[in-house]
Amino acid sequence: MYRRIKKVLGGDILKKRGKGIGVTFYGTGYGNGFPDVSRAYARLLEDGKVEILVGATEVGQGAKTVMVQIASETLNIPIEDVILVNEDTSKAPDAGTAAASRQTYNSGNAVKIACENLKDNILQEAKKILNVNSKIGLVCEKGSVYVKTYPSKKVSFKEIANINNNLKGEGVFIAHTTQMDENGQGAPYWPYTFAACAVEVEVDTETGEVTILRAKLVLDVGKAVNPTLVEGQIDGGFAMGVGYALMEDVGLKDGKMLNSSFEKYIIPTSLDIPNIEKVLIEYPEDTAPYGAKGIGEPVLLPVAPAILNAIYDAIGVRFYEIPVTCEKILLQLNKG
């Protein structure tokens, strides 16, 4: 029947547009009471710079930059003055896995605590050097410590390091979750991150091709440590969601993957992704470093369902199985 309508009406009617949304949540971390531990050390170096040792892997998500930003903020020192060591198990302590959207939250907390402890030790040393009666009233700024009400009384991190070369701080953070009981009751993850996505699609009813015309993604970030990095995660998560909804399947047959090459396993290209309007909702999380929640996974979750709902809105067909390939769309449309 659909075919006949197309023939009669022709033209633009062949391309159908529709909008859809998806709303999701994601609980950070290993969860369920598992000891989800991140550890970090901070150490004042001879040249007044600060070494941060944390075994958080940079997989492309931006962990290195985020850890450095958190250290810079906590110690109030320039980015260039933070020397990050994260790529060697014999040097950097265990900070758990770079997964479960947990590095910014967990290891970020560990780095923050380590820096706070180091700062405390630096202030203690500065108190002695400056010969003041208390740490209270001392300010740490741009690699120096000075008396707030009498700024000329000042000592640099480098000078402090030359007097005491053993100033360190340790940070340990354990995410709080409880194990669920036999009825699945408990507090299995923390924190939860929310995301909402809207897309507009165009379905070509002759070829079955789905084009995503535009998109919006709203993300509850707590606090964005680095908005550009967050946006990059949103773009990347969106693309992965497009692949999940429309393209990707390893193609199993009797235990064998038929699509185990990039020739057959299709992932989105630059031509498949629209520009995305991004909205970051900042509602700082109390237990997070500077309020920042994990967002690496949350950005992906609402995308595929939004696309599926938009396809329904466009052509009135509900797909219960993904990926919704051109062939599947044509098959459904031709069933009429």
Next chain:
Amino acid sequence: MKIELNVNGKDYSIEIEEHLRLIDLLRDKLNLTGTKEGCGEGECGACTVIMDGRIVNSCLVMAFQAHKSKIITIEGVEDEDIKNAFIEEGAVQCGFCTPGMILAAKSLLDKNENPSEQDIREAISGNLCRCTGYNKIVSAIKKAAEIKRGGRNV
């Protein structure tokens, strides 16, 4: 067999085996490891290099086919505008696709300093990226083009 070629402005005369691919020559023999292998079948573009002014997948080119040719790899890209734009716009994540992307961008901008967004998307459509969702790469290339045009007018 022996071939002669110019890579990043440097002349080489080098003994190669017949089955050697251009990517192996660059990586294994010339130590230019900025060229990446992502699939080995010309689908991902991570191994993109510029050969006599055109972008090629160096995994699909045999080394002997590069005889008498001029190759530019990421190590030979002197165009700071593109590289800086990639850094500033946040177009880099894991970085594995980045060299190929930059060469594809260079090849586009060498020919067209005022590309439309569609031109840019088409120019990098042979380069897969799994991290960035491409949008920041597209804006980086736009920005590099703007800087180039601005630079010329000044």
Next chain:
Amino acid sequence: MFEFIGKNIKRIDAKDKVEGKAIYPQDIYIEGMLYGFTVRSKFPHAFIKVDVSEAEKVDGVVKVFTYKDVPGKNHHGVVLKDHEVFISKKVKRIGDPIAFVVAKSKEIAEYAASLVKVEYDILPAVFDPEEAMRENSPKVHDKDNVFYHFKIRKGDVEKAFKECDVIVENVYKVPMVDHAFLQPEAGVSYIDEDGKIVVIASTQYPHFDQEEIAQALGVSKDLVKVLTPAVGGAFGGREDITLQIHLAIAAFTLKRPVKAVYSREESFIAHSKRHAMKMYYKTGATKDGKLLALEAKIIGDSGAYASWSMNVLRKAAVHATGPYVVENVKIDSFAVYTNNPFTGAMRGFGATQVPIAYEQQMDILARKLGLSPIEIRLKNCFKEGSETATGQILEKVALEKCIEELKRF
């Protein structure tokens, strides 16, 4: 207020990456290093006998490693130690590692690998998780294929469904998909000047790899050092061991540097996949659009090994209602062994699959009730103090704001 937080600081690793100077494991070349190539199972379920004698005779082959050459424990795994470093008796999926040929060049290693004789005594296999759940199905691990069943019970779904004005019942299916990170697995192992076994590899969790490598080598953890230079994307696919232990055993035994680089196809075969799931959903609401009851059965195909399956199916169940208050919930999730590729962590970790079901259920309900997709979600979404299906009380919930934003699309 902040000096550095909230600022678009340029990535500190970006400069090296745009100049092609960032080092990934495949970019490391050491004088005199050897190359390894993995021999893998061609069948999904079979007893095997391996003969490496022909392969070892090839000029340039230094050694062919099998399970007999594992100095420590021949196993690994992120939760259950159900992977073997090299298969000793029974392959459970296509691609199971059987031997590791180490030779003077990549080409020789690959050629010699084709001479490793593997005799397969084929066993009946099972590929459909629901079939695998039946009592008389072939057993992947000589025990029940269902190795994890997680339940959420809240309120009384049976009673609540009777009070619903609208009930929507559907079955959703999602396939196995791949992480498709751009950098295929690669690694180098050697013994450093302090006598430590160094493994350079792309991994998400170097300290865990360190433990697993040490166990397989039968040495203390302190003797193993894992270095993670640039990692070319991960998305969960670098949680499980792939080549790290093979390389470490070879370098440890031969006292020479050994490198391996997977092709794209081997990368697909070697690392985990996102769980295929079949999700039976029944969702009920009152005529004014309030969700009253949700019942779901989620069956996850774990493939041949457990990897993170328990945690993934648990996360799927906890997120199965979506971010909505539902007072009556019954959820059962299962992780099931089959002879398929093994599944593990992938971005979203179980919470990616369930929205394919729950978010379509929401739209279907909305349509039946004459509500807009946004209205039905706002009516039911988590708010400050809401209780989840697991009884957890939420605070700091920015969800309403997120949904409201979609009105301006």
